[in-house]
Each structure stands twice: as C-alpha cells, then as structure tokens.
Amino acid sequence: MDLPNIDAIRRSIPALSELILLNTAGIGPTPQPVLDRLTQEFTDITQHGPPTHVDPAKASERTARARARIGRFFGVTPEDVCFTQGVSDGFGIVINGLDWKPGDELIITDEEHPAFEVSALHLAKRKGIVIKRLALADNPEVILSSFKTLLTARTRLAALSHVTTDTGTRLPVESICRLCHDHGIPVACDGAQSAGQFPVDLAAMGVDFYCVLAYKWLLGPYGAGLLYVNQAWHQKLEVTLAGSRSARGINRSKGACEFLENAQRFEGGPISMPLFHAFAETLDFIESIGLDRIHALGTERAAYLREALQKIPGVTIQSPSGPATSTAIVAFSIEGKGGGDVSSALRAKRIVQRPAFLKFNGVRVSPAFFTSDAEIETLITAVREIAKK
Numbered sequence: 001m002d003l004p005n006i007d008a009i010r011r012s013i014p015a016l017s018e019l020i021l022l023n024t025a026g027i028g029p030t031p032q033p034v035l036d037r038l039t040q041e042f043t044d045i046t047q048h049g050p051p052t053h054v055d056p057a058k059a060s061e062r063t064a065r066a067r068a069r070i071g072r073f074f075g076v077t078p079e080d081v082c083f084t085q086g087v088s089d090g091f092g093i094v095i096n097g098l099d100w101k102p103g104d105e106l107i108i109t110d111e112e113h114p115a116f117e118v119s120a121l122h123l124a125k126r127k128g129i130v131i132k133r134l135a136l137a138d139n140p141e142v143i144l145s146s147f148k149t150l151l152t153a154r155t156r157l158a159a160l161s162h163v164t165t166d167t168g169t170r171l172p173v174e175s176i177c178r179l180c181h182d183h184g185i186p187v188a189c190d191g192a193q194s195a196g197q198f199p200v201d202l203a204a205m206g207v208d209f210y211c212v213l214a215y216k217w218l219l220g221p222y223g224a225g226l227l228y229v230n231q232a233w234h235q236k237l238e239v240t241l242a243g244s245r246s247a248r249g250i251n252r253s254k255g256a257c258e259f260l261e262n263a264q265r266f267e268g269g270p271i272s273m274p275l276f277h278a279f280a281e282t283l284d285f286i287e288s289i290g291l292d293r294i295h296a297l298g299t300e301r302a303a304y305l306r307e308a309l310q311k312i313p314g315v316t317i318q319s320p321s322g323p324a325t326s327t328a329i330v331a332f333s334i335e336g337k338g339g340g341d342v343s344s345a346l347r348a349k350r351i352v353q354r355p356a357f358l359k360f361n362g363v364r365v366s367p368a369f370f371t372s373d374a375e376i377e378t379l380i381t382a383v384r385e386i387a388k389k
Contacts, residue, residue, distance in 0.1 A: 016029060018350075019350050020379065022351060025168070025329050026366075030219060038221055051273075066276045073286075074202045074210070074212070074228065082267055084225040085213075086115070088119065091190070093227055096240040105156060111358050116161065120159065147179070156185070161190040164193065167359065167364075172324070195217060195218055196286060211228075218283070234261065237266070243267070248260045298327070301369075301371055308380045328368065330366070330367070351378065353365040
C-alpha cells in the first residue's frame with residue numbers, strides 16, 4: 001500500500017498552517033476528511049430529517065457498522081463496545097458498577113489525570129474505600145515491582161493510565177493485567193494518551209475495561225469515546241445508568257426491564273451518532289497512514305527533542321527516556337520559571353502546548369507524526385531564549 005507523505009498529510013490538517021501545534025496530547029487537530037464527514041452527517045439531518053425516524057433500519061445498520069469499525073481498530077468485537085462521551089463517563093460506569101465495601105482498595109498511579117483521580121476521590125468519600133498510589137519510574141520492571149507491593153486481599157480494582165498525561169510514561173499494562181488476574185483483580189485503563197499513539201490490541205492486552213476518547217491522538221471529534229468491557233464483565237458489572245438504549249425490553253406487568261446482553265447495556269444516555277460516524281472516519285484516516293509509522297515518527301521526534309532540550313542550561317527533562325516507558329510526550333521544566341509562565345511565553349510565539357502540574361511545575365509538549373523538523377527547531381530555539389532570560 002502506498003502511504004501518503006508527511007507534506008500531503010499536513011495539507012489535510014488545516015490548523016497546521018496557522019500554528020505550531022504541539023498539544024496533540026491535549027486536543028489533536030482535525031483533518032479535513034474528518035471535518036467533511038462530521039459536516040455531512042449534520043447536513044443530512046438538517047436537510048432530510050432525523051435518520052432514526054426517516055429510515056430506522058438504515059440508521060440502525062449504520063450505527064452497527066460504525067460500532068464494528070471502532071471495535072475492529074482496537075481488536076475487539078462490537079459486542080464489547082459501549083459508546084461514551086470520553087474517559088470520565090466511561091470510568092464512571094466502571095467504578096459505579098462495582099460492589100464496593102468500606103476498606104476496599106483502589107490502585108491508581110501518582111500521576112493520574114483528573115478523569116480518573118476525581119472519580120476515585122469521590123468514590124473514596126462515598127464508599128469509604130482506600131486509594132493507593134503507584135509510584136512511576138523509567139523502568140517497567142521497577143513499576144511492576146512497586147505495583148506488587150500495593151496488592152493486598154482488599155484490592156478491588158487497579159485503575160491506571162496506559163500512558164500518563166504529564167510525563168507520558170507508558171506502563172507495562174500487559175504484565176500488570178496478568179499479575180492482577182492471578183489475584184482475581186480486574187484492571188481498568190485510561191487510554192486517552194495511548195489510542196492513536198501506537199497500536200492498541202485490547203484483546204491481546206487482557207485488560208478488563210478500557211476508556212478511550214477520540215479527540216487527542218486519534219484526531220477525532222470532541223465528545224465521542226468508548227468504553228471497552230470484557231465479555232466476562234457484561235453481566236457482572238452492574239448497570240447504574242439505565243435508559244432506553246440499554247434495555248432490550250420492558251415488562252410493565254411485572255414492573256421490570258431486561259438489559260441488553262452486551263456492552264451496549266451500559267449506554268444509558270443519548271448518543272450523538274454523527275460524532276461516531278466521524279470517529280469511524282478518523283480511524284480510516286489514521287490507518288491510511290499506518291499506526292506503526294505514526295508510532296515510529298512520534299517517538300523519533302520526541303527522542304530528538306528530549307536530547308536537544310536537555311543540552312540547554314537550566315532545562316530538566318521530566319519524561320522517561322527508556323524505550324519501554326517513553327512515548328511522544330516530552331515534559332520539561334526550566335529552573336526558576338513556572339510552567340504557566342513558560343507556556344505563555346511559548347504561546348506568544350504561536351507554539352501551542354500546555355503547562356504540566358501533576359508532578360512537577362513545567363510544560364508538556366507532544367510532537368506528533370505530522371510535526372515538521374522546522375517546528376521542532378523553532379520550539380528548541382524558543383526554549384533556549386526563555387531559559388536565558
């Protein structure tokens with residue numbers, strides 16, 4: 001298959017002509033084919049009426065096709081895919097569907113995004129559970145060893161970022177899943193920073209629950225996501241947000257309803273299907289480039305950037321550099337300067353990134369496969385100037 005060159009890819013992402021976008025880990029730029037699909041979906045609704053009313057059978061078939069397309073990208077069947085708005089509501093479905101007892105333990109990392117951490121803290125307040133934090137390191141064996149020390153008979157769930165949000169540390173999720181399953185403990189992962197960075201095969205990974213959103217590395221629409229629910233949990237995880245989409249039938253004489261047999265039973269609220277048709281479109285865009293190629297280009301650019309930045313006096317790299325733990329996220333701090341001030345100075349030069357604040361006071365940049373060499377050099381020059389002042 002002939003793969004498009006980077007210049008052609010950049011021309012298909014309009015925002016790249018306006019700014020130096022180094023915040024794909026925050027919100028990725030929208031490619032023109034994805035925008036065209038999204039626009040066409042809403043145009044069709046406006047011109048021809050709601051698909052579910054005009055042609056219910058066709059609308060249902062298109063929804064099933066989008067669900068299958070999205071599931072296939074992650075190596076799972078459509079029966080295991082629950083449509084969500086993103087990571088927060090997906091994780092909420094998981095933790096609220098488990099039967100927690102006071103004193104039960106939940107393991108998260110010491111660098112969790114608020115999507116997981118806020119939900120965990122709220123759960124602790126409501127249910128009286130204990131939160132344990134996994135200290136991260138630039139070595140998968142050290143991470144796994146530290147994780148083992150946190151396991152007890154009261155561990156109820158491990159909820160971890162596949163790739164952390166500030167430093168971009170990649171966790172050895174497959175090994176963690178095997179260890180947890182040996183102890184009868186399920187694993188939930190935040191895939192916001194992994195999906196689209198490198199291939200993610202959920203079935204091979206062995207994870208029980210996996211939360212994804214479309215608008216970061218996948219370059220998809222805001223407000224579309226998925227929760228993967230392993231088939232073993234379809235019936236065990238309690239439905240806590242019930243709605244018409246989650247039920248297969250209502251027995252009014254008995255005052256009861258029956259839920260769907262698959263992961264769609266957890267789709268309690270309304271779903272904006274134009275977003276998910278555009279989600280499927282962005283996966284076609286990603287696969288036309290090739291995930292292996294995307295991964296190689298992103299990590300190559302990040303490695304070059306880390307090496308260049310750490311040569312600048314006063315700059316400290318906060319991201320891991322090991323091949324098993326590093327990703328295309330590069331976090332750094334500048335001695336004597338707050339992350340907010342550095343971020344503002346870079347934005348003044350039209351370099352889009354964001355401050356980092358969970359574990360250190362600095363800045364996070366995320367060069368992607370479409371980032372040009374010239375853009376990276378512009379960033380390096382800007383950081384060098386800021387560090388001198």
